[in-house]
Amino acid sequence: MTADRLELRDLLPAELRRAWVVDGTCPDLDLYSLFRARQIADLHRTAVIDAKGKLCYTALDRKVRALATGLRDLGIGPGDVVGVQLPDGRASVIADLALAALGAVSLPFPVGRGVLEAECLLRRAEAVAVIAATEHRAFRHAADLHTLSGSLPRLRHVIAAGRPGTLPDGTIPLAQLLRGDPGGFVPARPDPDSAARILVSSGSEAEPKMIAYSHNALAGGRGNFLASLIPDGTPPRCLFLVPLASAFGSNGTAVTLARHGGTLVLLDHFTADGALAAVREHRPTHVLGVPTMVRMMLERLDGSGAELPPPTALVLGGAPLDETTAAAAAQAFGCPVVNLYGSADGVNCHTGLGSSVPPTDGSGVVAGHPDPRVAEIRIADPETHEQLPDGAVGEIISRGPMTPLCYVGAPELDARYRTPDGWVRTGDLGYLDAESVLHVVGRLKDIVIRGGANISPAEVERELTAHPQVRDVACVGVPDPLMGERLAACVVARGPQAPTLASLGEHLTGRGLERRKHPERLLVVAELPLTAAGKPDRAALRRRLTESSALL
Known part of the structure; x- marks a missing residue:
């Protein structure tokens, strides 16, 4: 590593990483080597099914x-x-594996993320290149990213994926790079404990968090998570309803293909009808999505009378799963519904295949039994970090084979969310019962989860304070039966005229904040209520929003 290159250091003790290799928990191979071994073992197995059709392991390897x-x-x-920044499809899989083969570090982020956020990610990660779609559902990511070149001195290349004639000037066609000679390539052999991928999570910060993962943490730790849901060891056939570029989607190329030799079934964007058609046509063994997506699919199934071919498991994560959705999904899909509690920061726990509907307690669906081959979980005092006994509510902390290396370009986050011995502080509150089952009861950190996507209220508030009609603002999540939560802006007006929801949206668009982060509710108040500590009383605002009929 050169002196001026981004440092990604491992915050876990080296002896722990080595112990997981010695006992076979982690494979101790880089992702491309794992993929190559799968390709050699079954040359013509289907690797990817997307809008272009099927692609076998050998054809994928050549690309x-x-x-x-x-x-x-x-x-x-x-x-x-x-x-x-590519939609789900073979191009995103090819890019993932090619970067792994070079020993480079992939920084995927979903299509639809705005240029403001992209600039932040690329700058802080010191990215030297970016591969982006020329056009996807009204987005022109390659052109937008090319405009950043002047402000990002480390960014040397923008590689555009799209049809000839649509490529922005100054970009490099991905098709041109795909014409390279595959026979002459000699892959790198990076240290399996070195960085392979950076996961992005908006989390609770005003800027998105980036978390570096090693080859072993992805294929080993996250790979063991999927292995626990494959009862007979048969290579899985996974339908990903979430973007491969998301943290949840990191179970795609690195895990489904490289670790397990399975097949990826991919949609370039989610629709309920498209997802149901993919289930019927491709008969996946595993369907991975967020509860909101499944609720949309269930709406389309109501009254249709058409049965679905049952998968092995329906795996739902990214947002809290409610009992009603879980029960309806189990009946409609005819398979166990797995509640996945996890995050990009390095926590994973799920309810497994033991019951068709996940168990519940007084606060809703439980998180399940932690698997030390993935991530050990403890409950700690939020202030002292001391371990608490079973039954005591405290902060959920996690450490294990899937634990990431560190936060990227953010030592202050390492200091805040990692303990000196490498445990990840989740910011979530929970307890372990007498059977060591994890129950999640709340959040220390303030985020809004809309349809499985994290929104940082702090980020939206920061941009809204620049609105000429906004004097003060607090953003909170309000419950929603479809999306789980929606973002509401509680505004103190500047001057006699209060802003409208539409004007707030126009303002945020002008400042580069993508549409998914815009408030969908507006509450105008004379003053923000405060807690005893002098902070905005978000709980009181949330109550007003849910109880009052005066929503504008």
Whole structure:
């Protein structure tokens, strides 16, 4: 690693990482080597099914090697960070594996993320290149990202994926790089405990968090999570309703393909009808999504009378799962519904295949039994970090084979969310019962989860304070039967005229904040209520929003 390259250091004790290799918990191979072994073992197994059709492991490997050759010719090599903003499909899988084969670090983020957030990610990660779609559902990501070149001195290349004639000037066609000679490529052999991928989570910060994961943490820790849901060891056939570029989607290329030799069934964007059609046509063994998506699918199924081919499991994460959705999904899909409690920060716990409907307690669906081959979980005092006894409510902390290396370009987050011996502080409150089952009861940190996507109120508030008609603002989440939560803006007006919800949205668009983060409710108040500590009383605002009929 050169002196000026981004440092991604492991905050876990080295002896722990080595112990998980010695006992077989982690494979101790880089992701491309794992994928290559799967390809050699079954040359013609289908690797990807997308809008273009089927792609077998051997054809995929040729494309991966060709792209890796083209990227290497651009000067991209071990340790370089490369952004990837592509819809789900073979191109995103090829990019993932090609970067792994080079020993580079992939920084994927979903299509639809705005240029403001993309600039933040690429700058803080010191990315040297980015691969982006020229057009996808009205987005022009390659052109938008090319405009950042002047403000990002480390960003040398914008690689555009799209039809000929649509490529922005100054970008490099992905198709051109895919014409490289796959036969002459010699893959790198990066340290399996070195960084392979950076996961992005908006979390509770005003800027999105980036978390570096090693090859072993992805294929080993996260790979063990999926292994626990494959009862007979048969290579899985996974329908991903979430973006592969999300934290949840990191179970795609690195886990489904490289670790388990399975098949990815991919939609370039989610619709309920498209997802149901994919279940019927491709008969996935595992369907992975967020509760909101399943609620949309259940609405389309109501009254249709058409049965679905039952998967092995319906795996739902990214947002709290309610009992009604879980029961309806189990009946409609004819398989166990698995409640996944997890995050990009390095926590994972799920309810498994033991029951068709996840168990519940007084606060809702429980999180399940922690698996030490994935992530050990403890309950700690939020102030002292001392371990608490069973039954005591405290902060959920996690450490295990899937634990990430560190936060990227944010030592203050390492100090805040990692303990000296490497445990990850989740900011969530919970307890372990007498059977060591994890129950999640609340959150220390303030985020809004809308349809499985995290929204940071602090980020939205920061942009809204620049609105000429806003004197003060607090953003909170309000319950919603479809999306789980929606964001509400509680505003103290500046001057006699209060802003409208539409004007707030126009303002946020002008400041580069993508639509998914815009408030969907507005409450105008004379003053923000305060807690005894002098902070905005978000709980009181939330109560007013849910109880009052005076929503504007």
